[in-house]
Amino acid sequence: MNDIVKVSGLRVAARNDAGVDVPIVHGADFTLKKGEVLALIGESGSGKTTIALALMGYARAGCRIVGGSVRIGDVDVLKLSDSELAKLRGRTVAYIAQSAAAAFNPAKTIMEQVIESALIHGVLSRREAQAKAVELFRALALPDPENIGARYPHQVSGGQLQRLMAAMALITDPALVILDEPTTALDVTTQIEVLRAFKKVVRDLDTTAVYVSHDLAVVAQMADRIVVLRNGEIQEDSRTEQILVEPEHPYTRSLLAAMRPTGQVAEAAPAASDIDEDLLLEVRDLEICYGSKRVVQNIDLKVRRGATVGIIGESGSGKTTVARAIAGLVEPSAGQVLLDGQLLSRSLSGRTRDEFRRVQYVFQNADTALNPQHTIEEILARPLRFYHGMRSVQRRRRVAELLELVQLPASLAKRRPSELSGGQKQRINLARALAAEPDLILCDEVTSALDTVVGAAILELMAQLQRELNVTYLFISHDISTVRAICDEVVVMYAGNKVEQGGRSTFQAPPYHPYTHLLIESVPEMHQGWLEETRAGRGALPQIAPPASATPLCPFLSRCPVRIDGKCNKVSPPRVRLDKGNEILCHHSDIELRQLDEPVPAMAVSN
Amino acid sequence: MNSSIPRLIIGRLGIGVLTLLIVSLVVFILTSLLPGDAAQEQLGQEATPEAVAALRAKLGLDLPVYMRYLSWLGGLVTGNPGVSLVNGMPVDDLIASRLPNSLKLAAATALIAVPLALSIGILSAMYRGSIFDRYTNMLAVFLVSVPEFLIATVAVLIFAVKLGWLSALSRSVEVDSFLQLLSVYAMPVLTLCCVLVAQMARMTRAAVIDQLSSPYVEMAVLKGARPMRVVLRHALPNAIGPIANAVALSLSYLLGGVVIVETIFNYPGIATLMVNAVVTRDMPLVQACVMLFSLGFLLLVLIADIIAILSNPRLRT
Numbered sequence: 070m071n072d073i074v075k076v077s078g079l080r081v082a083a084r085n086d087a088g089v090d091v092p093i094v095h096g097a098d099f100t101l102k103k104g105e106v107l108a109l110i111g112e113s114g115s116g117k118t119t120i121a122l123a124l125m126g127y128a129r130a131g132c133r134i135v136g137g138s139v140r141i142g143d144v145d146v147l148k149l150s151d152s153e154l155a156k157l158r159g160r161t162v163a164y165i166a167q168s169a170a171a172a173f174n175p176a177k178t179i180m181e182q183v184i185e186s187a188l189i190h191g192v193l194s195r196r197e198a199q200a201k202a203v204e205l206f207r208a209l210a211l212p213d214p215e216n217i218g219a220r221y222p223h224q225v226s227g228g229q230l231q232r233l234m235a236a237m238a239l240i241t242d243p244a245l246v247i248l249d250e251p252t253t254a255l256d257v258t259t260q261i262e263v264l265r266a267f268k269k270v271v272r273d274l275d276t277t278a279v280y281v282s283h284d285l286a287v288v289a290q291m292a293d294r295i296v297v298l299r300n301g302e303i304q305e306d307s308r309t310e311q312i313l314v315e316p317e318h319p320y321t322r323s324l325l326a327a328m329r330p331t332g333q334v335a336e337a338a339p340a341a342s343d344i345d346e347d348l349l350l351e352v353r354d355l356e357i358c359y360g361s362k363r364v365v366q367n368i369d370l371k372v373r374r375g376a377t378v379g380i381i382g383e384s385g386s387g388k389t390t391v392a393r394a395i396a397g398l399v400e401p402s403a404g405q406v407l408l409d410g411q412l413l414s415r416s417l418s419g420r421t422r423d424e425f426r427r428v429q430y431v432f433q434n435a436d437t438a439l440n441p442q443h444t445i446e447e448i449l450a451r452p453l454r455f456y457h458g459m460r461s462v463q464r465r466r467r468v469a470e471l472l473e474l475v476q477l478p479a480s481l482a483k484r485r486p487s488e489l490s491g492g493q494k495q496r497i498n499l500a501r502a503l504a505a506e507p508d509l510i511l512c513d514e515v516t517s518a519l520d521t522v523v524g525a526a527i528l529e530l531m532a533q534l535q536r537e538l539n540v541t542y543l544f545i546s547h548d549i550s551t552v553r554a555i556c557d558e559v560v561v562m563y564a565g566n567k568v569e570q571g572g573r574s575t576f577q578a579p580p581y582h583p584y585t586h587l588l589i590e591s592v593p594e595m596h597q598g599w600l601e602e603t604r605a606g607r608g609a610l611p612q613i614a615p616p617a618s619a620t621p622l623c624p625f626l627s628r629c630p631v632r633i634d635g636k637c638n639k640v641s642p643p644r645v646r647l648d649k650g651n652e653i654l655c656h657h658s659d660i661e662l663r664q665l666d667e668p669v670p671a672m673a674v675s676n
Numbered sequence: 677m678n679s680s681i682p683r684l685i686i687g688r689l690g691i692g693v694l695t696l697l698i699v700s701l702v703v704f705i706l707t708s709l710l711p712g713d714a715a716q717e718q719l720g721q722e723a724t725p726e727a728v729a730a731l732r733a734k735l736g737l738d739l740p741v742y743m744r745y746l747s748w749l750g751g752l753v754t755g756n757p758g759v760s761l762v763n764g765m766p767v768d769d770l771i772a773s774r775l776p777n778s779l780k781l782a783a784a785t786a787l788i789a790v791p792l793a794l795s796i797g798i799l800s801a802m803y804r805g806s807i808f809d810r811y812t813n814m815l816a817v818f819l820v821s822v823p824e825f826l827i828a829t830v831a832v833l834i835f836a837v838k839l840g841w842l843s844a845l846s847r848s849v850e851v852d853s854f855l856q857l858l859s860v861y862a863m864p865v866l867t868l869c870c871v872l873v874a875q876m877a878r879m880t881r882a883a884v885i886d887q888l889s890s891p892y893v894e895m896a897v898l899k900g901a902r903p904m905r906v907v908l909r910h911a912l913p914n915a916i917g918p919i920a921n922a923v924a925l926s927l928s929y930l931l932g933g934v935v936i937v938e939t940i941f942n943y944p945g946i947a948t949l950m951v952n953a954v955v956t957r958d959m960p961l962v963q964a965c966v967m968l969f970s971l972g973f974l975l976l977v978l979i980a981d982i983i984a985i986l987s988n989p990r991l992r993t
Contacts, residue, residue: 159900174895174914186899223990
């Protein structure tokens with residue numbers, strides 16, 4: 070057979086605090102043919118990265134490869150000495166890390182790092198390596214391929230760094246490339262560019278690759294074959310089309326189900342933003358500056374009691390900053406925040422304790438939001454004492470109630486956060502907010518750090534709590550499918566501006582704002598060939614004259630596929646209400662935006 | 677973009693000057709608050725009040741505090757820090773006679789301690805958890821905790837008294853041969869090195885280890901880089917900032933903090949000069965010495981800052 074990689078009986082163990090080896094990979098077997106792309110998929114803790122790293126004979130600190138064999142070509146990687154392993158790594162097997170921003174050395178130029186493995190292994194001379202790097206930069210569609218290597222990592226964007234890391238891996242023509250969640254840290258509109266670049270070079274160079282990911286939809290675009298992992302064991306190993314169409318293993322089926330978010334919130338009455346009755350939160354013309362840099366501007370927002378309003382945007386769009394301003398954590402430079410018609414002070418010091426109580430914030434990362442030194446009971450009892458002045462017996466009873474409310478056993482009260490799973494911690498995080506008995510909960514990316522299945526359960530819980538307690542959510546997320554599924558009303562932010570706002574129903578079909586359109590089209594779909602079919606981010610942008618600098622222009626101008634010369638680069642866009650009720654910040658009308666959804670001319674697709 | 681480095685450095689210099697000004701104020705106020713009076717001290721307890729008053733007037737001690745401060749500050753800036761109240765010699769002459777000795781001792785110590793400490797720190801970071809790391813770590817903790825007068829005394833006991841290799845005192849600072857140089861400097865330098873190397877090595881180790889746990893180091897390992905390359909080419913460039921600061925902090929000790937060593941070896945350095953000046957209430961000399969130490973400290977920190985800025989592309993470009 071022409072198997073290039075043959076893994077059999079691979080076992081990896083991790084040493085726990087008590088010094089006992091706990092197996093984390095229990096005997097993995099799989100093979101890989103030349104030119105094949107194999108995906109390792111699973112949730113966090115499934116052992117997918119551990120297995121991928123073991124292909125290079127590498128185990129992270131605290132872990133140890135305890136048995137089995139990994140054959141690459143004729144070599145058993147696990148029998149090699151340290152210096153033989155060093156010869157293998159970066160030469161025969163190359164690695165593309167999850168976060169390129171962290172995996173690039175900040176003190177060295179990009180070129181130096183890209184060609185380093187070629188120089189270490191003596192494959193190419195410095196000059197040859199540089200020439201090859203520039204060639205790879207070009208193949209990966211990086212801007213200014215001749216000169217980008219002279220820059221330092223902090224001078225290029227995250228999506229570019231991820232592609233540069235691919236160049237770094239491919240510089241030695243390795244027999245096997247390992248891609249470890251290479252697009253997970255990226256925004257969805259950037260992810261699609263990176264995936265396209267990866268797919269092109271993998272196809273052109275006939276690369277054999279292992280693609281590690283938790284996202285089945287992404288994997289469907291890249292892999293020929295998928296290995297499904299759970300708790301360090303292989304559940305299923307089949308061709309991609311089979312996994313997607315008729316998965317054999319029940320776990321694979323549950324994974325597939327969790328990745329298709331369903332609307333759990335009952336189809337509520339259409340949230341018309343102009344009905345002002347029972348208005349809980351109102352934000353008027355909010356503007357926030359960091360120093361002299363304006364990061365958020367012209368934000369208007371109305372949230373009715375008991376509703377869920379989603380704010381969506383990519384990293385740096387200002388969505389979290391808006392939530393922080395509502396909570397009083399950031400002082401806005403202009404605009405007003407009203408709670409129940411009462412003006413809230415811009416700063417924390419100007420707010421009353423009762424105002425604090427009514428607006429609670431749930432942070433993205435429960436790991437850092439919960440004090441590791443405190444027990445769960447202490448964490449939950451603090452707001453009870455602070456806001457409600459409860460005595461200890463009363464507090465203990467209430468803590469038990471709160472735990473029940475977030476569907477956790479009362480026995481957890483004595484534990485510390487480090488003894489809880491990620492999903493349990495996020496429930497505690499939510500319970501702490503509920504302890505204040507708030508009117509409004511600001512949820513900042515509450516499911517982003519969680520696995521899909523766990524995240525879906527949290528969303529379910531939130532919906533249930535809303536029905537029982539009639540709390541109001543401001544739900545901040547980068548994930549359009551989640552927001553569309555659970556929010557009554559959606560606000561789309563781009564570069565600090567509100568570019569679109571509408572009821573949930575208006576986000577089911579075009580027309581949208583061009584940015585929303587790109588965002589929605591960039592979400593990978595769970596079928597093969599989507600990457601080739603989707604129009605997102607494809608085709609040349611219309612030529613425009615350099616924008617007039619004096620007037621504030623459309624924030625999306627530089628990336629907009631339907632920008633109009635003489636209009637978009639001259640005048641600031643108006644807020645337009647489309648027929649189906651959503652309001653957008655754009656020069657275009659209904660009919661013009663509908664055309665975005667029509668087939669793209671063949672020429673543009675071939676790009 | 678490149679103009680940002682000069683701007684940063686000018687900014688640091690400005691802050692340095694401001695700091696010195698504040699230090700001068702604090703030093704002046706504190707020394708004025710010290711009990712005792714130089715005129716009284718000089719004339720003894722039996723002196724008539726008239727004689728003391730006359731001497732006070734002569735020394736300018738009867739002027740208001742702010743006048744004395746301003747004239748003193750003016751003198752400092754123009755290179756005339758005043759006259760010793762005790763023996764009437766210009767303060768700058770007194771300092772000039774001692775400063776070279778101190779600088780020589782500091783230079784000799786730095787020359788040995790810095791490379792040694794960096795090598796030990798880097799090696800123990802590379803072989804973290806090894807026997808070498810554990811023993812150097814133990815030794816470092818031991819040396820940091822043992823007071824230097826004990827190290828100095830033990831050194832004298834062994835090398836001067838028992839073995840008779842070196843002279844116990846560094847009285848003759850005129851050095852003719854290399855051997856003589858060695859015999860004069862060996863023990864003070866050895867004692868100082870013990871303290872400094874331990875400090876610097878530990879901080880270097882921590883700085884390098886901090887970098888070794890970062891994802892880009894894992895990436896370098898997975899590119900096939902050997903441990904030596906990983907540490908020297910990847911971790912070290914990012915650890916330069918903290919290491920430079922640790923070194924500056926340790927070296928600043930060599931200027932004013934070496935009183936004990938100078939005293940034990942009877943080495944005519946500037947720290948002893950200052951301590952003697954405090955004893956005799958010779959305020960102009962005390963003030964000038966403290967200002968000098970502050971200047972030295974600020975210079976070292978400034979150099980460390982500049983090195984840290986230059987080693988970081990985010991700040992550099």
